[in-house]
Amino acid sequence: MMVRMDGLTLINLSHVNDPATTTLYPGDPPFELETVATVEEHGYHLRYVRQGEHTGTHWGAPGHFNPGEPLADDLDVNDLFRPAVKIDVRAQCAADADYAVTVADLTAWERRHGRIPAESMVIIWTGWDARWGTPAFANLDAGGVPHQPGFALETARWLVDTGRIGYTGGTGTDTFGPDPGRDRSYAVSRLVYRRHRISLEVLANLAALPATGAHVLCGGTINRAGSGSAATIYGVLPAG
Numbered sequence: 001m002m003v004r005m006d007g008l009t010l011i012n013l014s015h016v017n018d019p020a021t022t023t024l025y026p027g028d029p030p031f032e033l034e035t036v037a038t039v040e041e042h043g044y045h046l047r048y049v050r051q052g053e054h055t056g057t058h059w060g061a062p063g064h065f066n067p068g069e070p071l072a073d074d075l076d077v078n079d080l081f082r083p084a085v086k087i088d089v090r091a092q093c094a095a096d097a098d099y100a101v102t103v104a105d106l107t108a109w110e111r112r113h114g115r116i117p118a119e120s121m122v123i124i125w126t127g128w129d130a131r132w133g134t135p136a137f138a139n140l141d142a143g144g145v146p147h148q149p150g151f152a153l154e155t156a157r158w159l160v161d162t163g164r165i166g167y168t169g170g171t172g173t174d175t176f177g178p179d180p181g182r183d184r185s186y187a188v189s190r191l192v193y194r195r196h197r198i199s200l201e202v203l204a205n206l207a208a209l210p211a212t213g214a215h216v217l218c219g220g221t222i223n224r225a226g227s228g229s230a231a232t233i234y235g236v237l238p239a240g
Contacts, residue, residue: 011235014057015204021133060228065193072226080218090127093149100152116164123172125206148181172200
């Protein structure tokens, strides 16, 4: 999960993609792995992967929610390597599965850690990463609506308007996405996913990511006109 090398520490912020444990957002395509070649029969091991671009840990491109905004192949390396801060809201989310992170939560964080750097990825740690692989992750009600925490719309707007996520930053979360789960209008996503801003979703191992001082590096395939990519996402920080 964590590797120190050449003056850097790399933190794996991604869940393993496994059809047995990967929780899909309601309505997403099935996730399947099929072995199509084996070392014994073919001389090599190969599997055929069927999944949506937002299966498991992933990042989303601006065009995922907004027509005319950049898609995966319109982004460059700078868009996928950004300074990051982590906001620990686990206590609030344990008390309320539909918790919407407030501006007050962020300004309280800033009183302890300093101003969120411009053009950052602002990552909320809700505690949902510990639920991965169980029905409690999707937390669906009887109507199939997920109940997960997210950003309040006014909080996302504050992050944009003050430059904290600016033109090339974005948001991150250990849940399905930046919206509170029961908001099916995706108002926060439609705001965040503009310009060159991205969203990191279904993150793992956030306990290892410091509150400040790290960057995030997003891997994954760059599909032509892609809405994003299932990915291995790394936290990158100076070795200490």
